[in-house]
Amino acid sequence: MDALLADLRSALSDDRVRYDAAQRSLIAHDASVFDGGVSGPVCYPVDTSEVQAIMRIALTHGRAVVPRGAGTGLAGGAIPLGAPVVIAMTKMNAILDVDLDNRVAWVEPGVINLDLSRHLRPMGFHFAPDPSSQQVCTIGGNVANNSGGPHCLAYGVTDAHVVSLEIVLPSGEVGTLGTLGPDDHGLDLRGAFVGSEGTLGIATKVAVRLTKNPPAVRTLLLSFASVRDAANTVSDVIANGIVPAAMEVMDQKITIAVENFVGAGYPLDAAAVLLAEVEGLEGGADIDAERISDLGRANGATNVRQAESDEERALLWKGRKTAFGAIAQIKPDYYLHDTVVPRSALADVLETIYDIAKRHDLIVMNVFHAGDGNLHPLLLFDARIEGELERVHAAGADILRACLAVGGVLSGEHGIGVEKQGYMEELFSADDLDHQNRLRKAFDPACRANPGKVLPMGHSCADIQALRAVPTGVWG
Amino acid sequence: MGASVLAIDDPVLHEFAELVGAEGAVSVAGGRTRWEAGGTLSPEAQVVEAPTGIVSYRPEEMTMQVRAGTTVAELDAALAEKGQRSALADRGGTVGGAVAVGESSVDQLGRGAVRDSVLQVRYVSAEGKLVTGGGPVVKNVSGFNLPKLLTGSLGTLGLLAEIIIRTNPMPPASVWLRCEGLSPARARDAVLTPSAVLWDGGATWVHLEGHAVDVRAEQKQLMTLGSCQEVGGPPPIPAHRWTLSPAQAAAFSASEPFLASIGVGRVWASAPQPALPVDPVAELIGQRTKQLFDPASRLNPGRTP
Amino acid sequence: MIPGWLRRQRGPDAVGKTGVAGAGVPAGVDLKLDADDLNMCVQCGLCLPHCPTFRVTGDESMSPRGRIKLMREVQDEGAPVTQDVLRSFESCVQCRGCEPACPSGVPYGHLMEQARESLAEEHLITPRWQRLAFKPLSQPKVLQLGSSALALANKTGLVPRRLGLPDDLPVRQEPLRASGDDVYLFTGCVMDAWQREVHAAGKRVIEAAGFGVTPTNELAPCCGALQAHAGLAGETRALAERMMRTLSDDDRPILVDSAGCGAAMKDYGHLLGTAGAAAFSARVFDIQEWLAEHVDRLPSVAAPLDLRVAIQDPCHLRHVQRAHAGTRVVLRPFVREIVELDDDGLCCGAGGAYSVLEPELAGAIRERKVGVIDQVEPDVVASANPGCSMHLAGAGVATVHPMQLIDQALSQPQPQPVGA
Numbered sequence A: 001m002d003a004l005l006a007d008l009r010s011a012l013s014d015d016r017v018r019y020d021a022a023q024r025s026l027i028a029h030d031a032s033v034f035d036g037g038v039s040g041p042v043c044y045p046v047d048t049s050e051v052q053a054i055m056r057i058a059l060t061h062g063r064a065v066v067p068r069g070a071g072t073g074l075a076g077g078a079i080p081l082g083a084p085v086v087i088a089m090t091k092m093n094a095i096l097d098v099d100l101d102n103r104v105a106w107v108e109p110g111v112i113n114l115d116l117s118r119h120l121r122p123m124g125f126h127f128a129p130d131p132s133s134q135q136v137c138t139i140g141g142n143v144a145n146n147s148g149g150p151h152c153l154a155y156g157v158t159d160a161h162v163v164s165l166e167i168v169l170p171s172g173e174v175g176t177l178g179t180l181g182p183d184d185h186g187l188d189l190r191g192a193f194v195g196s197e198g199t200l201g202i203a204t205k206v207a208v209r210l211t212k213n214p215p216a217v218r219t220l221l222l223s224f225a226s227v228r229d230a231a232n233t234v235s236d237v238i239a240n241g242i243v244p245a246a247m248e249v250m251d252q253k254i255t256i257a258v259e260n261f262v263g264a265g266y267p268l269d270a271a272a273v274l275l276a277e278v279e280g281l282e283g284g285a286d287i288d289a290e291r292i293s294d295l296g297r298a299n300g301a302t303n304v305r306q307a308e309s310d311e312e313r314a315l316l317w318k319g320r321k322t323a324f325g326a327i328a329q330i331k332p333d334y335y336l337h338d339t340v341v342p343r344s345a346l347a348d349v350l351e352t353i354y355d356i357a358k359r360h361d362l363i364v365m366n367v368f369h370a371g372d373g374n375l376h377p378l379l380l381f382d383a384r385i386e387g388e389l390e391r392v393h394a395a396g397a398d399i400l401r402a403c404l405a406v407g408g409v410l411s412g413e414h415g416i417g418v419e420k421q422g423y424m425e426e427l428f429s430a431d432d433l434d435h436q437n438r439l440r441k442a443f444d445p446a447c448r449a450n451p452g453k454v455l456p457m458g459h460s461c462a463d464i465q466a467l468r469a470v471p472t473g474v475w476g
Numbered sequence B: 001m002g003a004s005v006l007a008i009d010d011p012v013l014h015e016f017a018e019l020v021g022a023e024g025a026v027s028v029a030g031g032r033t034r035w036e037a038g039g040t041l042s043p044e045a046q047v048v049e050a051p052t053g054i055v056s057y058r059p060e061e062m063t064m065q066v067r068a069g070t071t072v073a074e075l076d077a078a079l080a081e082k083g084q085r086s087a088l089a090d091r092g093g094t095v096g097g098a099v100a101v102g103e104s105s106v107d108q109l110g111r112g113a114v115r116d117s118v119l120q121v122r123y124v125s126a127e128g129k130l131v132t133g134g135g136p137v138v139k140n141v142s143g144f145n146l147p148k149l150l151t152g153s154l155g156t157l158g159l160l161a162e163i164i165i166r167t168n169p170m171p172p173a174s175v176w177l178r179c180e181g182l183s184p185a186r187a188r189d190a191v192l193t194p195s196a197v198l199w200d201g202g203a204t205w206v207h208l209e210g211h212a213v214d215v216r217a218e219q220k221q222l223m224t225l226g227s228c229q230e231v232g233g234p235p236p237i238p239a240h241r242w243t244l245s246p247a248q249a250a251a252f253s254a255s256e257p258f259l260a261s262i263g264v265g266r267v268w269a270s271a272p273q274p275a276l277p278v279d280p281v282a283e284l285i286g287q288r289t290k291q292l293f294d295p296a297s298r299l300n301p302g303r304t305p
Numbered sequence C: 001m002i003p004g005w006l007r008r009q010r011g012p013d014a015v016g017k018t019g020v021a022g023a024g025v026p027a028g029v030d031l032k033l034d035a036d037d038l039n040m041c042v043q044c045g046l047c048l049p050h051c052p053t054f055r056v057t058g059d060e061s062m063s064p065r066g067r068i069k070l071m072r073e074v075q076d077e078g079a080p081v082t083q084d085v086l087r088s089f090e091s092c093v094q095c096r097g098c099e100p101a102c103p104s105g106v107p108y109g110h111l112m113e114q115a116r117e118s119l120a121e122e123h124l125i126t127p128r129w130q131r132l133a134f135k136p137l138s139q140p141k142v143l144q145l146g147s148s149a150l151a152l153a154n155k156t157g158l159v160p161r162r163l164g165l166p167d168d169l170p171v172r173q174e175p176l177r178a179s180g181d182d183v184y185l186f187t188g189c190v191m192d193a194w195q196r197e198v199h200a201a202g203k204r205v206i207e208a209a210g211f212g213v214t215p216t217n218e219l220a221p222c223c224g225a226l227q228a229h230a231g232l233a234g235e236t237r238a239l240a241e242r243m244m245r246t247l248s249d250d251d252r253p254i255l256v257d258s259a260g261c262g263a264a265m266k267d268y269g270h271l272l273g274t275a276g277a278a279a280f281s282a283r284v285f286d287i288q289e290w291l292a293e294h295v296d297r298l299p300s301v302a303a304p305l306d307l308r309v310a311i312q313d314p315c316h317l318r319h320v321q322r323a324h325a326g327t328r329v330v331l332r333p334f335v336r337e338i339v340e341l342d343d344d345g346l347c348c349g350a351g352g353a354y355s356v357l358e359p360e361l362a363g364a365i366r367e368r369k370v371g372v373i374d375q376v377e378p379d380v381v382a383s384a385n386p387g388c389s390m391h392l393a394g395a396g397v398a399t400v401h402p403m404q405l406i407d408q409a410l411s412q413p414q415p416q417p418v419g420a
Ligand SMILES: Cc1cc2nc3c(=O)[nH]c(=O)nc-3n(C[C@H](O)[C@H](O)[C@H](O)COP(=O)(O)OP(=O)(O)OC[C@H]3O[C@@H](n4cnc5c(N)ncnc54)[C@H](O)[C@@H]3O)c2cc1C
Pocket: A030, A031, A066, A067, A068, A069, A070, A071, A072, A073, A074, A076, A077, A078, A089, A109, A130, A131, A132, A133, A136, A137, A138, A139, A140, A141, A142, A143, A144, A145, A146, A147, A148, A149, A150, A197, A198, A199, A201, A202, A203, A204, A324, A325, A413, A414, A450, C044, C045, C046
């Protein structure tokens, strides 16, 4: 250990290679409910060459590496397993170049998502993916998790907005994937890298696409007497050929918690609310807003309100985007699920989810990217209470299976991480997983980057036999 | 444990896998519209055809599940019935061919890139096994992104058998304009979301799509900036596709006819593009990928994506 | 080890996460934190970008989430209070920018104050010389003679040069006289000595609105805010009780023109936990906050000041009192243009005595703030807290109290920004 630390410190600096217990304990967690990570040295590089040096040193000392952004991941992607060298990217947070001719910005991965859009605002552009955590999560984390957000309904998730990447491979080589152009020559390694949860290497520069700020935005808040009515409205909107910028649904419990925090005027008596936004030019935005309102009313909307000012709109969105955090008013812990089902199955699946929660005697709240069929059931619990955790775990598994049963998938945006590895075999066959493993090995033949994630045990890079050998509490 | 949810029960796909087998050089022919893309197929390769037919179309989900041998024309016809379309361009070929080549349409800005629209792929591996990557829904980050890897791979990593593609509503109004005295960059900046802005060195062509009011408003706007006329469609597209940055494409010039797609970086030119510089690390990863997916180089030998 | 689901428990299994107790490292300090308050944090991280120390370091141990986690480990899991744990706690500016950002409503400020109090009781934080430095604040005579501890330190070279405090800190001035008994104007300690001009301006403005003002002068020498931040809760309570005794003859509003003092006085209810203290706190208003309700009573001016004014909300006004809206309301009629800083009210790094105790971090935080200010190119920055003004002035930023701007507008000649 001393030799490893000494090498890292001489490559970086003393204060940017940390090994104190407090630091390592904090770095062993992200925003997920998972515990049991053990971190080795924590490095804070400031440029690509330092990342490269860390990779090479880790390799020499036989250590794995785990990249980390802001630590808001919900699937445990940034949790270190087996005392790896953790590479915290937060100091690589410069916006390097805004290239309006090519409509891209080159940024370092530690740039905070919202900081980038703020920076672009005076130029009339933004970075379209807007995860609810956008005020804190990093572009590197977005790339690694292929993150989505409410407005990805119309604009597409992160991979549609990342055109090129500078990466450092676990072997220490630095390369560039993708170009600023249409990129339909050669294998789309860029596309393979986005969403790989830190298992293919580390992104050190990212070229993101700039999206023009639309001149017209209409934000609608529709109230419903049942979650089913809200869900049906969502599928009707899509079925009628309208693709709004965003369509988000919150059920009554979460709406109340959110309203307590933001005071945006969310109705407290509606069983569900649908927050829908359309963007574009004035005329079309009005037409779409009108049609969505009509479809809502046809599905029994009890109230339809349109935000009248930018402040009102901002407050409504603030409510939606802080929803997960707001639940601590009710219970101290939450397990936030993330699955996708066909939109037309939304209403039925939601009913099933409420039943499952009831069966396990748990509080569940639903707040989700309805337009994509991307569900986020929130199971509330108190980890201090004996047995609650086990019930949450069991309910989570039931929910996942219910979603798979209607043609859904394991995750729409949070990733697999350590959370859903165990379920991969329920979605994919052994051959499917074997091919995913080959893709991983093409980038990282020695399985050095973020081992023990994504692929279930039994696949070479996922086999955490070696990781398990590190005994708890011995950090050597 | 039971079977995985994505287990394949379509006997037609299994027959295709058997046809491909586990040995010997093999390739799939689609419409042969881009047959020479990526190099000339080795003559010893057995050429098979992919299965055909639409498996399921769910317009309300905006997804279309289709066997790879289905023609893009057939796909388009089915979509049009429900007022939808996809990112694939009909060049007379098959869906599998269009995805394997990965070339987006002239309306890429409006219809999206092919690589962003492929939700799930099913292909026959070099070992003759059926493999599924991705998933049937519009948003999905479950595992590694095999659909991205297969799109544009020219069938060198697996032979596409079935694809689920994202569809989109057909915009209610559409107009093509040919403008003179209007630089392509200015045209691009003047409109919010054009479906295409093309430049042939003399005139700028703009494809506006969307709500009729919006299309009219933007058309009017463009008319004030240059002298624009409504035309039936884009100009003829030269044969060779070049990949440049958007800025390079906007500054493209050549003595022979060309067409540059503004904001995309695509240029169709009369001569082939000189070899592109290759990033050595990307090349290395590409070689390793090929080695891992097709160690005996039996899939589409002679071609490199 | 295989990742498992997070479990929180007291007990031997959980011990030692933050390190091993060894020589000189005390194990198992009871931080006496409210278990439910502590448990409210769901580790979502939404507070991180609103924390100045995280912003400039990118270090989880310098973030609210990290600090709360460490509190948990110490209190619930018996983790030892290592130097690194202390460093994490002591580097907190206590700006409470993390509080309004937290959707769970974690009462971070109170947690940190309690944690510091418990650590101070164990003599783990706040060395003696630091405690002594706060003594003069509650003794106005000392202040009047020799300016505040900080001003004194500045003059004698105790304050590091790079803090860049202006050399011309006012030293001695005449006390303000009462003009009536509609409202109290809290004149405090540090501020009284440093920025009596602000009190005078505020007093004139309130009077212009037609109210009689009683300056508190010796009635209320100190609010106890700095002591509270340092974990010296006992002293704070004594000061609070004293003030409540002298200012409670009637229930007229108490106006405060220093955001830090106002926040502390509004917190007496929580601090003392009595109905009387809560009632007292309810009478405390930030001067802009109060004036915003009476702005129509101010005379109108022929021409507003020809200035582009950027508003820098003091943390204790924005994040703690959440009363920053008033500043805009009262200023708007009197200046040409008001511009907002695009950083969600991130702290400037002044933090009471923080800029003296943590000069490096405070400097880095200020640098960031100056960058944000430069973006909007104001003529002057309006800040309603003397500490922030001094700190920013130290970096060459022209600052002025909003009351001074209004006072100037009402009496025409242009204001003299501090540090321009
Ligand atoms: C309140 C809340 C709301 C959220 N809302 C959304 C939402 O709406 N949509 C959504 O998609 N997600 C959401 N998330 C999840 C999370 O914020 C996203 O996944 C985010 O992109 C993670 O970014 P991060 O910087 O925090 O990454 P981290 O959590 O630090 O890391 C995530 C993964 O990225 C890897 N990584 C980080 N940096 C790099 C790099 N430079 N190179 C390679 N790999 C790297 C890590 O190893 C890890 O596997 C939410 C989370 C919270 C707490």
